[in-house]
Amino acid sequence: MKEIVTLYRPVNAKELELIKQSEWKAFPPRLPDQPIFYPVSNFEYAKQITVEWNIPAYGNGYVTEFDVDKNFLSQYRQENVGADLHNEYWIPAEELPAFNAHIVGQIRVVYEQHA
Template sequence: MPKSDRQTITLFRPTGPKELALIKQSGDREFPPRLPEQPIFYPVLNEEYAAQIARNWNAASIDTGYIGYVTRFQVRAEFLSRYSVKTVGGSIHQEYWIPAEDLPEFNCNIVGLIEVISEFRQSPT
């Protein structure tokens, strides 16, 4: 179950430097629109899962310059209640599937700032 103070739920998002730059441009307040090949936005429910993705996918890719980040942010629980939690592997692999067209409303329901809580770097192989 997501960590919650009853009004907000803490979520995490693994990201690369390009997406992080767009988050910074928003004043750390919103995620950028999805690209046409990205019909769903996937925030995850725990830091461990986000770190796995940031370390094993983002930081392992030439496209990201071998850098991955984990962001943490709060979203209003009332807004998230319309979506179900999806488990996509082991018990820690839980995420929300937010349709790209709902991302502007999702962003409006972020409480506070999106913060970077960890960074992963790998050397090209």
């Protein structure tokens, strides 16, 4: 049995619709000005991004939760970008298809908020 790591990703409604179109199995490609896909390691940090960035910018925000094959994820370092809870993985945009292929099960919405 594969060992998994549970990660979180804050998204807006447009991104969520693309995830839904993938049958809840993949995150959409990054935009040209987004060289990194950065899932975060805990719900609290994902919620903070949703409340502080996505709600003001888009009027909506969702936190997704998903499981990734731990062995695959081990090739990426966990980066701390602030306080103790601000841990994320930096996945180069061109590696996102391989990352998506190692999601175990489906992407789940665990929080949502609207302005």
